[in-house]
Amino acid sequence: MASFPELSERAQHLLKALVERYIGEGQPVGSRALAKDAGLSPATIRNVMADLEDLGLITSPHTSAGRLPTVSGYRLFVDSLLTVKPLQQGLVDQLWLDLESRDNPRDLLETASKLLSELTHMACIISMPRRETLAFQHIEFLPLSDHRVLAILVTSDQEIHNKIIHTPHSFSAAELQAAANFFNAVCAGKDMASAREHLRAELQNERERLSEQLLQAGEIAEQALLEGGRLKKPFLVRGETNLMDFVELADVERLRGLFEAFRQKESIVGLLDRCLESPGVKILIGEESGFRPLEPCSLVTASYSVDNRVVGVLGVIGPTRMKYERVIPLVDITAKLVGAALNQRTLAPT
Amino acid sequence: MASFPELSERAQHLLKALVERYIGEGQPVGSRALAKDAGLSPATIRNVMADLEDLGLITSPHTSAGRLPTVSGYRLFVDSLLTVKPLQQGLVDQLWLDLESRDNPRDLLETASKLLSELTHMACIISMPRRETLAFQHIEFLPLSDHRVLAILVTSDQEIHNKIIHTPHSFSAAELQAAANFFNAVCAGKDMASAREHLRAELQNERERLSEQLLQAGEIAEQALLEGGRLKKPFLVRGETNLMDFVELADVERLRGLFEAFRQKESIVGLLDRCLESPGVKILIGEESGFRPLEPCSLVTASYSVDNRVVGVLGVIGPTRMKYERVIPLVDITAKLVGAALNQRTLAPT
């Protein structure tokens, strides 16, 4: 991140005022407007603005327009000039009540995304919790017709995963029951990744002592565990239509790009993964996301954790010109509350 | 439906030509253009057009523009003038291959909606199969922590429904197993509605002979069955972004209305229910849907059936000015194939 130590106190204040004003009004900011706030003459302001422009922090869309922040300008603003608005405790309490009462993670995240998109009037995106870090809790098999077995996997966050597995031959209910008992004993409490490893090792070790049936069932269980780690829809998007209200996005081409981007699993997942590495709020401004359709937008994300391990990310997408001082704390607290709500569930005795 | 017996052969041909041309070009059609096709002079055409306008079948956006069909005009067109384009057998085969290979209804409908929206370049909407008409196949209970029971219900279409139920006290695995056995015996093969009734009757009859535990479990099962009939997301929408390509919808306000409409469960469900009554293709043109945001659109739907009972609807939403002669057979065949694919699964031996 480039720093601007050469930036005078006054220039910083001015940049801050300019960004805030631009975010508020959406129009390029002229020297007159800033002069009033700063108690200086427009000409002086213009001199400072020229400096800021030379540094690449602001630009002018054309000769006789005011200035607006560049990506670097926004960057400096959010990194060191921004004063975050604290949230009202009442709002936090309300959020917590709404989230805490959900009794499965899916519901919880749905609610969180709905709330966050409503509060920010922007689009909200939430990645589902990473399965590998969740603990195995219980597996059950149900015989179906045609050599198929229904595997039901319960993870420590109380989420239920179904998977139909095609098997080389039919199993009886009793066989499957025995297999389930075995796996439940072997994998109990382990996280999904090590449960899988453990299971494999156990099957290897005990190869001669186990029945052929059980060995085959073992492969099925492996499949089920593997599948539990992947997800068909690894993230939720809510409130996309909110984006239509922003004049800077109110263009069919742009909207189309955005809306299609939301369905492009890979790009979005990649983007979210980049924000997943460390806890805390991350901000990607405009082109920083490296994802074309998101160019006119900013992304404010925060990761959420269960048991002190980061398992997912949530955030909002809106125009670059968004009220960061309000959005940042909202995203932050939502991530914390989601983590807390998941934790509460996960840690409950079985 | 108003009929127009007074309409001369020539007027009908002309209306047909006009609608087709308007659908093709998107511009009001003038007398000159039609004159060429019909081998008549523009003046003659104008006379006929004046008649058609008096009948309310076409209008002119302003004095010196050509004519375009009104809703009634479209209505007459699709009801009696349209010549439907037969589908290529290869396409049908391809569709069938794509659909038939899905092994759960959810997947099947996802695929169908994706295919249909891609083929028509419009938005596709599919209601999930009505649960009441599906047969109960199997229920299983799994004890969870904190007085909660996981009910797993398998319906005859091989769809799996999970529901966590809070119970007044804890049940042991054995108790739940006994209860499940009982219900499976009582409800096997019945459709969901009568399974529920049957269960209730059975519990009433055998009240003194059954254990307290079983009675309580009975209530749980009832809950699970009830829940199985309802759905959080009773329909799928795919390809919404396709609508952004149509100039007549390329307006942010309109798009916003449309996109928000797609999230409004009640209105959409109401709309789909109206199309569910009888089999076959149904078309709602413009305001006929009675749903404001859909005014600039038409809806072409067809119901799909399992075991000769209508269980759901699918269709496409696009601009009123759509290629009905292609869309109608596509919707029709998709509905038939979806029904067939569901049937195939449902009728498989258990």
Add this chain to the structure above:
DNA sequence: TTTAGCACTCCATAAGATCGAGTGCTAATC
């Protein structure tokens, strides 16, 4: 019944004209 002819209407597009906001630069002022 059909058609040619003509006056008329209205939209779309381009071309000017005007206005206001804001800039950069220079010279005077603190």
Add this chain to the structure above:
DNA sequence: GATTAGCACTCGATCTTATGGAGTGCTAAA
């Protein structure tokens, strides 16, 4: 040396006007 007033200049936004084209309705002739 920093600040400011003044002024010429630029550029977009908006409004007005002109022009051409597409299409109509009506009438009178074929």
